[in-house]
Amino acid sequence: MVDHTVRSFDAELEQLDRHISEMGGIAEKMLADAMDALATMNVELAQKVIATDVRLDALQRTIEDMAVRTLARRQPVAVDLRDVVGVIRISADLERIGDQAKNIAKRAAKIAGESRIPRAVIGLKSMHDLAATQLNDVLDAYAQRDVERAKAVWNRDMELDQLEDSVFRDLLTFMMEDPRNITFCTHLLFCSKNLERVGDHTTNIAETIAYIVTGASLPGERPRGADSATSP
Amino acid sequence: MVDHTVRSFDAELEQLDRHISEMGGIAEKMLADAMDALATMNVELAQKVIATDVRLDALQRTIEDMAVRTLARRQPVAVDLRDVVGVIRISADLERIGDQAKNIAKRAAKIAGESRIPRAVIGLKSMHDLAATQLNDVLDAYAQRDVERAKAVWNRDMELDQLEDSVFRDLLTFMMEDPRNITFCTHLLFCSKNLERVGDHTTNIAETIAYIVTGASLPGERPRGADSATSP
Numbered sequence A, B: 001m002v003d004h005t006v007r008s009f010d011a012e013l014e015q016l017d018r019h020i021s022e023m024g025g026i027a028e029k030m031l032a033d034a035m036d037a038l039a040t041m042n043v044e045l046a047q048k049v050i051a052t053d054v055r056l057d058a059l060q061r062t063i064e065d066m067a068v069r070t071l072a073r074r075q076p077v078a079v080d081l082r083d084v085v086g087v088i089r090i091s092a093d094l095e096r097i098g099d100q101a102k103n104i105a106k107r108a109a110k111i112a113g114e115s116r117i118p119r120a121v122i123g124l125k126s127m128h129d130l131a132a133t134q135l136n137d138v139l140d141a142y143a144q145r146d147v148e149r150a151k152a153v154w155n156r157d158m159e160l161d162q163l164e165d166s167v168f169r170d171l172l173t174f175m176m177e178d179p180r181n182i183t184f185c186t187h188l189l190f191c192s193k194n195l196e197r198v199g200d201h202t203t204n205i206a207e208t209i210a211y212i213v214t215g216a217s218l219p220g221e222r223p224r225g226a227d228s229a230t231s232p
Helices: A002-040 A043-074 A078-111 A118-144 A147-177 A179-214 B002-040 B043-074 B078-111 B118-144 B147-177 B179-214
Strands: none
Touching: A002 A043, A002 A078, A002 A118, A043 A078, A043 B078, A078 A179, A078 B043, A078 B078, A118 A147, A118 A179, A147 A179, A147 B179, A179 B147, A179 B179, B002 B043, B002 B078, B002 B118, B043 B078, B078 B179, B118 B147, B118 B179, B147 B179
């Protein structure tokens, strides 16, 4: 009887993990598609991303309901409790990452008709490459419950902040060169903020992994690059 | 013995509520001070806000630890379980609101030396007035467990999105009028985003109140004004 109960709890945790994996995969694809839509002015792809966000939100609610029911029924303690609390947090961060992708897609649909400045989009691509790598790494770290790998993601977020600063400076330069660039570059500025926030949520997931495994958070303030709220 | 146990759980919930109240008050003050610092170019006040965020983050971790311990020890069910899960969520949203205030303060410190465009700051003040009212209302709604009041906050978020759109249009106009306005206005654009996000987190708190009281979320998509990711 006890064995059966333990296996049931493990089975519920495994199901929650599968849902987290599923959410992670959807969020990764949304981000890639949103950036693709932005770079190629593909309105249809942008709309597909916006529609997918509904699915992601529904999955997050499913995970949260299941986790809360597990808390109620299984009444876990210690590391099992942290596992379930961790799932609630991670699903919330993945849902927010999906929102950032959706916002990028909305802007892509909006500015598809505007005159583009290809060099302005290049900086954003670098940000996306790093953000996508970080997200992939942190999802792997979660699957492996690997704290060292989570710490590496946490530390690397500083690079994304630094990239954001240089994108900010470049976009400001384009705007000052020619007022006709202003609208387009302003939208790209917001996209760079969306990508920086994907990085923040990815770092939150890294912290949650450390919390699940060790019961403690990662030490100290998150490392920051050049202050991301400022430009030199 | 049973009575004693029930009172202990109630006492823990009351303590959690007091902490939430405290967090709410700190977040409200940080927001007001950050906007004040921005409007009056008060670097010292901006730095005070930035320092206060550390205290807010610590309080959020305290609440979360206490809530998780309550889940483990009291093993609550039904509405009591939702109370505790709700506290975890609300403390996370209040911590994010504090982050938004801190980001506004950082920009205020950054642009204090720049030439100002008073009319550009006026739109932001309107956004802040509404965001501050919403936050205050939702904290009251939580203290009263008042779902109708929470719903009103949730519905009113659309006004904030509409305000953000008009601020966006105005700032774009100022930037196109004169390239020397671009840097200052770009920072204000980000501040308007910070305020819009305060509204989002306030709306999340409204949804959590509905979840605590009814076990269900607020119906349908959050009402949106003119799409906040776009400008006409």
